[in-house]
Amino acid sequence: MNAPRTRVQRRPVHGVLLLDKPLGFSSNDALQKAKWLLRAEKAGHTGTLDPLASGVLPLCFGAATKFSQLQLDAPKRYEALLKLGVTTATADAEGEVLQTREVPVITAGQLAAVAERFTGPIRQVPPMHSALKRDGKALYEYARAGIEVEREARAVTIHALELAFSQTEDGQPAIHMQVACSKGTYIRTLGEDIGEALGCGGHLVMLRRTATGHYGVAQAMSLAELEAMEPEARLERLLPAESLLADHERVILGTEDAARFLSGLRRRGAWPDSERVAVFGSEPQALLGAARTQAGELIPTRLLSPIEIQQILQKESTPEGAPQAPGIEETL
Incomplete structure (x- = not known):
């Protein structure tokens, strides 16, 4: 008789894994293998590489999937x-x-x-x-x-x-x-x-x-290297979701403005016009999403959910306690 297959318990994983895709794997094959190794709930890649091509393939997990289009458009x-x-x-x-x-x-x-x-x-x-x-x-x-x-x-x-x-x-x-x-x-x-x-x-x-984009193959790791790691060590190789927004202008909002921004409301401020803005809360400093600025308005384009922000903060916090994400209670 065949042994019963072990059911993988999925978990929320957020970030970017720079994979050096091996020959013979489709981009989706590589994604599914990495997703299984990380036990991640949600994942996506940033554009296909042929099975006969190797090289850097950013894989996005959780909240990072909301910004994967940026890598599709990257040089x-x-x-x-x-x-x-x-x-x-x-x-x-x-x-x-x-x-x-x-x-x-x-x-x-x-x-x-x-x-x-x-x-x-x-x-x-x-x-x-x-x-x-x-x-x-x-x-x-x-x-x-x-x-x-x-x-x-x-x-x-x-x-x-x-x-x-x-x-x-x-x-x-x-x-x-x-x-x-x-x-x-x-x-x-x-x-x-x-x-x-x-x-x-x-x-x-x-x-x-x-x-x-700004991701190079020297930063990437192979599937074999990922597989050889201990399960928790694999998570340490993830770059934060905000690394996808490295070329964006940075805006930091106070608690009240952060809560309103997370609910999709525009905010007013002395910001120059820009099509690429990364928005962070101030206490604690956490990525809220992406936006554009026009005529002094901060206009949301992609937002993280309060649950995603909380999960990211819990991962980054010390065992003594996790800080609350800005505006979570107000926007749930």
Whole structure:
């Protein structure tokens, strides 16, 4: 007989885990594994990484999920290896080979010219093998069914692009790519387009995300490292939810204003106009949510619940007693 499965007791967990996603895992697979290890009630990731890509993937838990869109919109950095002379159906090593061509002699000047050509605002046609939706279905679902769907080119920005001559593990000619780009950029498509510009085509054999917004892969940990930790030690690796708002203006409200802000009311003050504001209570100092300021008004955009604030404060407090979150009694 099979042993009965142990039921995991979920708990409220709040914060951001910087995961170095391993190869072979989908973003959701990695999320569910980390969620299980942390025994978290609520979790979400901040944008997908292909199973054949590794690198930094911020995972949001509890209150932090309310600000995950900020990382979806953040600029990204990638490192990739483009194998020249072979194009595939998916623009990476997973796809069927479509064409093999001889790789011409490429000069440093030609490579620099191609890098310049693809730097700045460009337009990309999203690949069929992508999670982009059309009529409620991901494009990769159409691709697997052998259906080609017309896609409109989309505007993206390549902030920086460095190309260098390299080789694959088996000694085939390749280009090492370092890319800083806007959200929505498909590095596989960029590599494919660069291969065509060099006259021989190509596909990615390695892709690694090295940064998203202000989060870098050097700060991230692997699933294996997380699994090897004691359960409570895993919680210590979480960054606070407010780390997602690091580039926001900071506003601190007194107890009365904090309570009203938490109930969704606008507050008035001598604040300059800003689209990105992180709002904190003063006694104790705790994140209340995000807002924007316009014409001297603080306008709530995303609010933590009083229960979430209380749970965060209890985690941060000493065993002798947990401070009360600002305005909780008034807003329950």
